[in-house]
Amino acid sequence: MTNTPKTPQQAIDQRDRMRRREYRAIAILLAVGLVFWMVQSLVNYSMARQGSFVKPLVTHLLGYHSLLITFLGILCFVCYALYISKILVDVRAAERELQESEERHRLLTDNSLTGIYILQDAKLVYVNERLAEIVGYSREELSGKSFWDFVHPDDRHRLKDTEAARHMGREVGRQYEFRVICKDGGTKWVQVLDASIPYQGRISNMGNVADVTDRKLSEKEREQLIADLMAAREALHFQATHDHLTGLLNRPETLHRIQVELERAAREKHAVAVIMADLDHFKQINDNFGHLAGDAVLTEAARRIVSCVRPYDLVGRYGGEEILIALPGSPETGALSCAERIRSLVAESPVATPDGLIPVTLSLGVAAVESAEPGGLEDLIRAADKALYAAKEAGRNCVCGPSGPAEEQETYSGETVV
Helix, strand or coil, rough: CCCCCCCCHHHHHHHHHHHHHHHHHHHHHHHHHHHHHHHHHHHHHHHHHHCCHHHHHHHHHHHHHHHHHHHHHHHHHHHHHHHHHHHHHHHHHHHHHHHHHHHHHHHHHCCCEEEEEEECCCCEEEEEHHHHHHHHHCCHHHHHCCHHHHHHHHHHHHHHHHHHHCCCCCCCCEEEEEEECCCCCCCEEEEEEEEEEEEEEEEEEEEEEEECHHHHHHHHHHHHHHHHHHHHHHHHHHHEEECCCCCCCCCHHHHHHHHHHHHHHHHHHEEEEEEEEEECCHHHHHHHCHHHHHHHHHHHHHHHHHHHHHCCHHHEEEEEEEEEEEEEEECCCHHHHHHHHHHHHHHHCCECCCCEEECCEEEEEEEEECCCHHHHHCHHHHHHHHHHHHHHCCCCCCCCEEECCCCCCCCCCCCCCC
16 A cells, blocks of 8 residues: 655654654653662662561572672663664654655645745745745745735735734635735735644744736726726717707607606606797807807707706707706696796806807796606697797797796796605
């Protein structure tokens, strides 16, 4: 049967057992010697005493005493010599096996494809060649250095917390990743598998170190690629759902979201209002000042409209200079008040363009349903459009509802949709 090679620790344990056997043999020899000495002392003491009751017996045995002691001494010495010789042979075999085991492990660690270090009191007491290559130092330069000198400052706190948790008896992972500072000042990512081992008679920490810098860079590139793809997707979605000039929702998206609000209103039994706004005499602005000035006017008007509505209200470019506003949860009175506020803000001050200040006004038509019915979008838009035409016929720069031009209305409620 082939003997399995022992680890250094197994070889050390075997050598220690041999040493203990040697110490026991010496103790036994000393005990036997002590017995012989006590017997000799007793005989001498008995011979020295005149009239002792053992004197006749001692005198009779005196002729055999020296020969017996000598024979027993030689016998014990020979037995001890044989026993010690056997122990010494076993000790030398154990030390030779220990030396071979240490040499095997030294070759394995020195030629390992991963870095290996051993720490005692946070000091590097052993490093292999691969670890020295990773950080760019020689093994001599690393020996005796503090482990924390090579850990990136941003990672030290995390590793020390992990070490403190382990000393407190908490279950923490033995594998972790951090950055190391190389000799040239650069950094590398390493993955360390940590373990506690006996080394030079002390419990030490051994780390198996793998350079994962390339993997980290690949992960970072992949994450950046994913982020770029998500940003591109969001940009494409924005372009597909928003007007490129004003940034408002485009017509298809506006109608889709209003339809969703109408369906929700039908389920939850609340009102929905829409406002159709149209810039007055917009064609004349384009004709007199140019299309760039017209774009600036339309963009500023859209910004002012958005500033007048709630965050969850919908504002979209319906077509040309028409802007459609949806107010979920708002009744007709609230929508009329909101429309008047929009009209007032837009007309309050002219729009500054490269071609000068251009006054702008809006005509607005309002329509609302108190409890929407699914599929009522067209009817609602038609009613708002009809009210818009009524506002234009009433002289423009005004607000009209289903019953005609709006008078002083209640304040826009802005109640929240549940």
